[in-house]
Amino acid sequence: MKIRTGDISTHVQYLPATRREGAQGEPPVVVFVHGLLTDSLASYYFTLGPAFAAQGIDVIMYDLRGHGRSDRPETGYQVEYFVDDLVALLDALGEKRRVHVVGNSFGGTVAAGAAAWYPDRIATLTLIEAEPPVQRWTEHMQQGLALAKEQLVHDAVIEWIKENRGAQTARLSRVAARILNSTTMGDEVWSGRVIDDDLSAITCPVLAIFGEESGLVEQVPLFESALERCRTVVLPEQGHSVLVEKTKETRDLLLEWIREHDLAAQGADGHELAEALR
Amino acid sequence: MTTDATGVAAAQPQVRADAGAVLADIAGMLRELLEEYGLDEAEIGRETTFHDDLELESIDLVSLSGSLRERYGDRVNFAEFVADLELDEIIALTVGQLVDFVVESLRSTEAG
Numbered sequence: 001m002k003i004r005t006g007d008i009s010t011h012v013q014y015l016p017a018t019r020r021e022g023a024q025g026e027p028p029v030v031v032f033v034h035g036l037l038t039d040s041l042a043s044y045y046f047t048l049g050p051a052f053a054a055q056g057i058d059v060i061m062y063d064l065r066g067h068g069r070s071d072r073p074e075t076g077y078q079v080e081y082f083v084d085d086l087v088a089l090l091d092a093l094g095e096k097r098r099v100h101v102v103g104n105s106f107g108g109t110v111a112a113g114a115a116a117w118y119p120d121r122i123a124t125l126t127l128i129e130a131e132p133p134v135q136r137w138t139e140h141m142q143q144g145l146a147l148a149k150e151q152l153v154h155d156a157v158i159e160w161i162k163e164n165r166g167a168q169t170a171r172l173s174r175v176a177a178r179i180l181n182s183t184t185m186g187d188e189v190w191s192g193r194v195i196d197d198d199l200s201a202i203t204c205p206v207l208a209i210f211g212e213e214s215g216l217v218e219q220v221p222l223f224e225s226a227l228e229r230c231r232t233v234v235l236p237e238q239g240h241s242v243l244v245e246k247t248k249e250t251r252d253l254l255l256e257w258i259r260e261h262d263l264a265a266q267g268a269d270g271h272e273l274a275e276a277l278r
Numbered sequence: 279m280t281t282d283a284t285g286v287a288a289a290q291p292q293v294r295a296d297a298g299a300v301l302a303d304i305a306g307m308l309r310e311l312l313e314e315y316g317l318d319e320a321e322i323g324r325e326t327t328f329h330d331d332l333e334l335e336s337i338d339l340v341s342l343s344g345s346l347r348e349r350y351g352d353r354v355n356f357a358e359f360v361a362d363l364e365l366d367e368i369i370a371l372t373v374g375q376l377v378d379f380v381v382e383s384l385r386s387t388e389a390g
Contacts, residue, residue, distance in 0.1 A: 175335070
């Protein structure tokens with residue numbers, strides 16, 4: 001379905017939790033945020049989404065602005081626009097619960113922005129091969145996007161991708177080139193709001209999953225020293241495509257994480273209730 | 279939140295649980311999708327693959343789930359269907375496989 005979020009309409013897929021026997025109270029809710037340019041909510045729909053609903057978790061998947069079947073305005077792609085869309089989406093869905101937000105790659109940057117700027121809405125943050133919106137990230141992004149914009153317009157490059165990475169990736173690369181050439185996304189994504197390098201803006205529990213062979217794994221020491229409640233997992237012999245290539249491992253880690261924090265939250269509610277009744 | 283399945287089912291009472299009728303249904307949904315890309319000449323049969331033959335993106339398959347819901351309501355759970363498939367199986371998915379799943383779902387809800 002399509003939902004109005006601010007000035008655009010956003011494509012959402014909502015999978016309600018399968019009610020499980022013996023389950024008490026409201027189910028937890030997870031929001032999955034996909035990556036930039038070659039990505040859409042389909043990456044979750046065909047990996048984690050249905051499995052999480054079957055495990056008793058409400059699942060919200062949506063296409064970021066400019067992607068999939070959401071609107072693609074010409075401008076308006078600083079990271080805070082993506083974060084505001086996420087919160088507008090929760091409002092439009094009438095979501096009162098704190099959400100477990102999960103972001104893959106750039107989706108993790110958006111998720112981290114939401115955790116930093118809307119802490120009341122977020123129960124936990126999971127980053128899959130992602131970097132929060134810090135100054136360094138803006139530099140990585142600016143370089144990467146400039147290169148993509150320059151390279152992906154060439155048929156020879158697309159042909160090389162087809163030969164070496166398969167027809168599907170080549171097709172998605174063509175979509176990416178179309179987005180970059182019809183919007184200001186490439187110049188804007190990295191040029192918006194940032195959080196301090198010390199990650200002090202992120203206060204909720206954080207699960208961070210990396211591939212050992214990805215450059216992003218260098219953040220592990222910072223995460224572990226800077227974030228008070230953080231669990232980092234490094235998957236051996238794995239690059240950036242964790243979600244697609246290590247779906248099962250990611251699913252198990254994340255289900256355990258949500259279950260653990262949902263129980264803790266219910267315990268805390270119970271405690272508050274007991275206090276209030278005294 | 280979601281399409282009112284009973285309302286839609288009432289408006290479209292002619293759902294038939296045989297493979298030929300379901301193939302015609304799904305081919306119609308696919309033509310609508312393909313029209314958005316300016317492709318209306320595609321031949322669609324049981325052996326047609328979504329990715330290689332029709333060049334659909336995976337997000338188009340998600341859209342197809344919406345069309346299936348409008349047509350069949352809660353009787354056909356596409357999310358459940360894809361949950362059992364690996365990514366490479368989804369990429370190799372044929373129209374016939376989806377038709378068989380829909381027919382099976384319709385028959386089992388009829389029986390129940």
